[in-house]
Amino acid sequence: MTWARSKPLDPDDSEVPFTEEDYRRRKHHPNFTDHINAEKMVLKFGKNVKKFATYVIAAGLQYGVEEGILHTFFKIAWLGEVPALPVFGDGTNVIPAIHVLDLAGVVQNVIDHVPKLHYLVAVDESVHTLEDFVKCISKHTGPGKTQKVPKENAYLIKDLKQECLDHLLVNLKMEALFVKENFNIRWVAQTGFVENINNILKEYKQSRGLLPIKICILGPPAVGKSSIAEELAKHYKLHHIKIKDVISEAIAKLEAIVAPKEVGDGEDEGEEEEEEENVEDAQELLDGIKESMEQNAGRLEDQYVIRFVKEKLKSMPCRNQGYILDGYPKTYDQAKDLFNQEDEEEEEEVKGKMLPFDKLIIPEFVCSLDASDEFLKERVMNLPETVVAGTHYSQDRFLRALSNYRDINIEDETVLNYFDEIEIHPIHIDVGKLEDAQNRLAIKQLIKEIGEPRNYGLTEEEKVEADRRAAEERLAREAAAEAECERLEAMEAAEKLARWEEWNKRLEEVKREERELLEAQSVPLRNYLMTYVMPTLMQGLNECCKVRPDDPVDFLAEYLFKNNAETQ
Structure with a gap:
């Protein structure tokens, strides 16, 4: 920020970057007067080399680990509470940046080599704009969309202070020429933020303790799966996935794609062709769904359900915070198809050891709830008529569902066997023995097994x-x-x-x-x-x-x- 208002080296070519040699021409941002005074003082005291050597390292915007100033965007994206991440202004301003561990490497090299040059620039090789940073964060952590908003809107975000905003709105091209030519640094992100986003994301989640909790709750009808899942979802701030909601949401999304749209004047031809292909695929899938439901008396075939659930589990919110899968899969084959590893190369590697599975979506905890048939029947009989009406808790439907569940789980290849085979051993809880109508004891036991939440705490x-x-x-x-x-x-x-x-x-x-x-x-x-x-x-x-x-x-x-x- 002590270079923020520096005039271009070549008025006709704004692409020429500043280097260490230009430090006497630097002009500071008005809000960073103390910083440039500190730089001058440090350089002044370092002139007497006999006493001690001093160095100024002008570092770019620091990212990595807990993300510093960029953390605001990471948090907004990770929480998923907004449809698009904000880009302040036009977003074309170039922000010099460096990974915090690479900056540490520069400092270490200064200590080791004691260079003659006392003013150093520490930035990576990227030329990223504010829009590049925000788009990358949105794509890999959040909704995948960005929205340009006036600069004044930044003041509405509580976490962004004036100093942070000044950094984000700087427009400066810099090159660490001396560092690149003279120092031996094991770069963590030499090519910049965008190219190294996967490692940066991993560091961010680990340092902030933001690891997803993925839970699958299974059990017979009326055992209390949904009520327990709802309480756990509130406690751990997870996404409660109900199969009925997933199907209706997926069909609504397909219908929205198929619905005719007004074509804007500024659309690219490539985007139009891609949209047309998407519309054709969506229409074909929608027709297949309708045909399947007509043939199966309103029920959807497993292949469609598994496809929709897999898409939901791979969605960014579920990948970030985690999920609670309520009462699905029901059978061994459904579990195998849902969590199967699609990458054939990885399949071959793990072949012979255990069943291949997709680590991205596989649940970390499997909770198996159970109770005797008498207990479940009595629980359903005690439900109010208003709750039972129109649900699968009506007498005929409930008894049929309970009988079907028992028949499925007598076989050798049950859904619990699948998880045992891939070394995810279910947590078994007999709800009937707890004698707790509100399932408070079962919830308490599960929370003890799962552990502490891995989410953002309160601000x-x-x-x-x-x-x-x-x-x-x-x-x-x-x-x-x-x-x-x-x-x-x-x-x-x-x-x-x-x-x-x-x-x-x-x-x-x-x-x-x-x-x-x-x-x-x-x-x-x-x-x-x-x-x-x-x-x-x-x-x-x-x-x-x-x-x-x-x-x-x-x-x-x-x-x-x-x-x-x-x-x-």
């Missing part, structure tokens, strides 16, 4: 968002728990108050009843006293007052005894 923004959501959920749970606690306390207080009022009410009632009972019981006694005791007692008291004896009590007792009505 910084996604991590912040996930943390925010987790914090909100935690606060919501705490608030709900607190509200529940307050509600329970309020209920308990209300119940306590109600019980206290009820107790007081009952206590008053008991007191009233006791009072009434005492009053009722005291009436006869009062009547008796008033009739028999009180008159005599009053007379005795009056007499006692008159006489005034020394012992009034004894006098009164004697008086009552003498005048007792009952005695008399």
Whole structure:
């Protein structure tokens, strides 16, 4: 970037590249003033060779391993979330570049040889434009298409900073003349990015831990293949491949090719001829499919199904992230035809050792789910009517499918035998013994067997968002728990108050009843006293007052005894 605004060496010929000898004529990009100042300082300090030697290595755009600035394009392509990779501007600007390991080789040679020239250019031999880079990444990692967008659109991509954008929009032709003539480098990518894309891709995936996980789930009907596959696809971010969807998608694609298109004015003749051939092939295949379905009561012959599934497994998304193949292949022959190695030379090499298979699409993990017929029948019987209606879970179709599955898997050559023969040993899980309607235990067991996801983790923004959501959920749970606690306390207080009022009410009632009972019981006694005791007692008291004896009590007792009505 310290050369980014340099004027062409020959105004009439812009193809003449800059070399190390032209470094005094270099003009830096306005955003890289600090860099050119650093270069000048390093060269200045290196003039006194007796103290130490200094070198400036002007390296091109670095690629390889984790991909650096180009990683944004690799990630967009690998994730497959856009139909085409963006090319900013017209894309014709030439970007000098070098593989990061080749740059390391240049540095090592500087250390070993201590050259007299102190300013070196380190770039590979390619003359690639921005469009060349993006097209190559899109073709080998993503959708295979590119789209030219205004330069301003680059700011909408969060991962692209201003410094990265400056690098991508530079237009500069450079040649590492000194490095090429004087250094002995074991080049990793001397011819450039495009020619070495396969090795670059391998490095990128390994360094980023982006290795596909390919899973095949097999088992009888209603064992839970689709529900387990769906959960695993979410956990590992894989493509869930259902045969029905693959067939309908393939037929729709063929119909789209066959459908008449409006011919644009700017199309090349070669492209038109190629499209015509594609249309003819698509029409022929479509006719064969329709004929096959008519003859087989709506079912498609194995040769077509295998062809469509193989194309799906070889598609870029499945090659990048991986896949979960749901309930297919069902037989030994289907597995052999689907995963068979098409390259005859490789077939001959592996002949005699084991069955030839295509390493690109062969599953890494085969999961065999099973359960007893009684368990499966009971599971289907317990399904709601709305779920069963119109599916293969209706009684006749399910029993027929289950019987057919058992018949196929009694033979010696089963689909599981095929995987055993090629040293991919299935993971067997008896779903019936787990007694788990939601298959959570089976999923947990499979995740343990398969291991950690090999995909991009969350971005910084996604991590912040996930943390925010987790914090909100935690606060919501705490608030709900607190509200529940307050509600329970309020209920308990209300119940306590109600019980206290009820107790007081009952206590008053008991007191009233006791009072009434005492009053009722005291009436006869009062009547008796008033009739028999009180008159005599009053007379005795009056007499006692008159006489005034020394012992009034004894006098009164004697008086009552003498005048007792009952005695008399």
